[in-house]
Amino acid sequence: MAAAPLYCVCRQPYDVSRFMIECDICKDWFHGSCVQVEEHHAVDIDVYHCPNCDAVHGPSLMKKRNNWHRHDYTEPDDGSKPVQAGTSVFVKELQTRTFPSGEEILIRMKGEQVTTRYLERHGFNYPIVVTEMEGLGLKLPPPTFSVKDVEQYVGGDKVIDVIDVARQADSKMKLSEFIKYFTKPHRPKVLNLISLEFSDTKMSELVEVPDVAQKMSWVENYWPDDSFFPKPFVQKYCLMGVKDSYTDFHIDFGGTSVWYHVLWGEKIFYLIKPTPTNLALYEAWSSSPNQSEVFFGEKVEKCYKCVVPQGTTLLIPTGWIHAVLTSQDCMAFGGNFLHNLNIGMQLRCYEMERRLKTPDLFKFPYFEAICWYVAKNLLEMLKELREDNCPSPTYLVEGVKALISALKTWLKREVTEPTSEVPDNIRPNHLIKELTKEIRYLEEEPVSGSKPVKSQGCGMPSGTNGCPATRSTLERLCQARRARRAARRLREQQRQAPKLPSNLDILEQHTKEVLKRLEVGPLEEVSFKQVHGKLNKVSTASAAAAAESLEDNHLRLMLVNGRIISWTSLARNSGTNTNHSNGEKSTQRCIFSNVSDVCVSTEVISEHVLPVTCRERPTSPSTEEAIQGMLSMAGLLCTSKPEKVASPQEPWWSSPSQRSPQELAQHQRRLQVEKSPMDSQGNSSSEAWDNQGLPSPETDYQYCDPSLSPPLHPSKRHAPNPPPISNQATKGKRPKKGMATAKQRLGKILKLNRHNRVFV
Template sequence: MAKSRRRSTIQPSRPSPEPAQCASESVNSHSGTHLDDNSCPACDTGEPLPSSEQESWIRCDNCKSWYHWRCAGSDSNVDTIDKWFCSPCRTADPRRAITYKPPTRKSVRKRIQRDYANLHSGIVPNPSRWMQFLQEKPIKANTFKVMDGAAVSMHWLEEDEYAMTEPIIIEQPDGLDMKMPPSSFTVHDVAELVGEDTPIEVIDVASQSTSPGWTVDKWVQYYTDKSAREKICNVISLEVSGTRLADMISPPKIVRDLDWVENFWPNAKKGKGHSYPKVQLYCLMGVATAWTDWHIDFAGSSVYYHILRGSKVFYFIRPSGANLAAYERWSGTELQTHVWLGDLVDEVYKVELRAGNTMIIPSGWIHAVYTPEDTLVFGGNFLHSYGANLQFKVCDIEATTQVPKKFRFPFFTRLCWYVGEQYLRDLRISRSAPERVLQSILALANFLVTEARAIERGGDGKKKEAKDRVPSDKVKEPSAVSRELRWRARLALGFSSDDEGEHLGERFHIDDRTSGKRKRISESSEKDENKIRFRHFRPRAWDKVVESPVIEEECMMQAKRPADEGWMEQWDDGPPSAEGEAATVSRQQSRLVKVRRMADGVERQRVEVVSERWTWQ
């Protein structure tokens, strides 16, 4: 590649050879004479440029001689040259041609750089203006359930079809089987248990940027000395797993029962010294007037949120298809700086939480948060099997809006493989599971099939990246595991199972992503003769097959033309007349009954075969 340099005419010497170049590179290969440092083989006049200008040099890629670009070049910019050869070298070998660098690709789409470090806070430069703005907006009082802690259980989840589709509020923690620090706990205690010298990410609300150089001790000083606050700051990403503070926190039992990390990530690969999704134990410390802009938690994960001290005001948008589309258009674009997302959606709900309140936010809900007073909160994120459709939908939005991997759910795909492998083993034993869980398993299987295809058909980079995300200790054959999981989930849901291209949504339209209600489409649209046949697995064998003995009989009867069949008309040897003719009929009859157990009952298939031979007299 051609090398170019730009120097002032005050020091007109030629660029010196790079250390890796040998001394012979300073010899002109055409004249055989050693050149002066200030000489250019193509100079005609040697007149210097005005001292205010810069001299550009370029080196021939063949002979390594340096030229003034004004002498040997053209009207083009020297910075656009990829390979360059001087005139003598091009004359000596016409195959040497000057080439140019390709132009830099530029997107015509206007985009702003979103501060993903503030993904959970979504902070805007002037938080107070949003609160003033909200005074003029129609905000609906929430209609979400207020529940007793003891009622928030797996029984509730399995019996109530709307469970975990809307936020719920638990005013007192009793019955949640949750462990939290005492109400007297302060940020000083956080510093003692986490470590005063521990680095901490602090968000400057006004500038929407991370302030460098903060430690937990420095944050405590800022938090406790209100008179010294020159800026509004927030701590929203202090995950405390592995610290002494973690020993004082335990999520609600319903969260522990549902959490994919808790239930599917191998215990031997969790804890100190291991890399795993550490998203269960966050300590959030916000000061008065901090604002958290609209966002969805990474990977559409659900959230438990307990106010230990202070208060919070939440604003919610339901994750309907239209609202999610509006969020996708708004997120990461110029709209985010001057348009309130609430104006683009159907309804906004308001929830006020006080000290002692706990809230569970289900998958996919869009929300913003205001902090009226200094607040200390403990919470965490979790993925589960009652909302996977929305979880994967949010992942698609993250990919579309180009959220950097650093700010997505950690080890998400590896976790999905662990979950899929375990569900596959469960489905091999029994298909009995709530329909919402089966729908989530099918959504998970479709995602894993996509990952498997990247391994099978992707380019070298994508193939390696997808393969590295597979936990080889559990999943030996990702292609087989993902496709068998999809096949078994489809069988359990009552789908035909042996079409490679048929997924959830092809036989059922999802009408409401929050409730999972489905509407069956016409049978004719299900037929597609061009679909790839699924070849990796055979349908489950029948539990019992009973075949009756063959019954044979022979009799004489009057044969008449089968008026409704017409197959005899093509023969010229005279089929039976309408009056009928005498014929000998030999008949064989057999019956086959197949039975197998299904998740919701028994499937019985009865096949009866009657074979006749007619001989006319």
């Protein structure tokens, strides 16, 4: 593979992130930082000579200025072309224009008066000016804070975007270069810095945004910490502009509201109210080819002039169209925030940006993603207000309606423009459906027979159609709301937690395990004579192997009235919970109540392990014997009469707790050589059943260890692919998938014994 071409005096490959300029003589490319040419200066060079060609052909040739009122100052000044925004001629004319005073629309307040509750009650529709900072919650450096201090806290190597005001064009440069420019007494150009976001720098510790912006911000309130999308940082900007810096009319990205504070210097704002007419005019003006030649302030009915001196804070609401002139060198701090008060306007501004094809660099980061997060939280808020029997504020209801419409539009747009910002943990269609239900409920069944009121929240004066405004009532409502939120979070955690198995699930799992081991247990081959002999004995080795294979069945069940009241899980002898010294198994027992399957207590117990033997099932059992055999095979039920005296003929399932170790050993040897109880004694497992096939009330039942269930004789083992089962579930047909399961067989057995007192 060919090596990448090298450029510049540094002989490095091309880097798209670094500005480069071409030499008009040698045609080689050079990094601006290597040849001391800044990006905003490159547009002034007519013919560039690199350092090598400069020694031979002389210095570079610069462009000749022909006018002071056009972005391209090389155009001839014939008086036929109008003045463009940002030029020196434009700035002088702007300062001589007359405008309506901003006092007509400005609301002057003290810092302590600007609260979230005030804005929710009265709305945030007009700019607010704060001159007394106490109570606003805004923390800033002292007025002596200089641009060099900014370089020290942020770092001189940070690459920033600056605006060449005379051309109204962006260019990149290092912060250290801008600071050097700012501190020069003579500035050949007017450069303006308005996009230095410093939340990720040391300077962030020196600034705290106003409380009202912090509490209302969507990003601060609704953006989750585990979001796939990176969190937008738009709350802390440092603006440094020299005299005559100008920013033309615009609406802040995403229709965000803005807070500005002038640390030193002065700024002049030209404000236009966002009426439907003005917004339509603004969109037409922004998309026109001669936008820079038309002063938008003259196209609207009123454009207000507002001077913001040093130490003053200005809050601009959603959608307000504004231009800014820096009348003297100035440093200001500001930030943007989305909120619930003007959701419809914010969405309208965002859609306008899309129609104007605004570059992503100048749009609110992940605007659609945060709208999904907000929709999810507003759904919970509406539910809480309804549960509190409080009327939902009008701004919230109207905002949710606008949000529902926008979310539907974005989902439809995904079909043709797959640029999804829908978070992974949100079901969009379900969320839209739930929000629509809440809005329909508010419109069809308003609280207390009244429609949503204009007063915001529940803090309304007494006597209105809402909640009383007394402090005690508000505190009680807040406590109740917090309790409901905690309960809702607990329910969500419980839904996400793994559920305990139900009775039938435990039965089915247990039976499947037993049947599987019985069908494929490692039983040894026996001779034809042993299979068809009169006694049908199973060899000692085969019995031992079967007993070993059945020890994997560790689940014990206890039932009352056909319902599991406890189940016990045994650990293997080789497990870590086994007591090897006494031949005991450590078990975990879980007791269930008769009402639910919730585990209420656990305990550790020990049980002796009994040796097991094998016996053959009757080849043609009666109905009673078939039922008893199935229960025995599942390890659920064995019948025994009250044990009186231990005898050689006592059943193999008799209680081991009443015998001595010598008797246990003797009993084991006897079981290995004697016939099975059913063959030698003529006893049948159906003795405890009455004529109707049901257990008599006088019969005593004791739990049978599933490991003691007699395995099937090799000649009676099921074939790998058994024929179709004919029962009530299948109606004689081949059972479909999921039919004739162990759950159905055991369910039928449990139904037969539902009225028994204790079924263990």
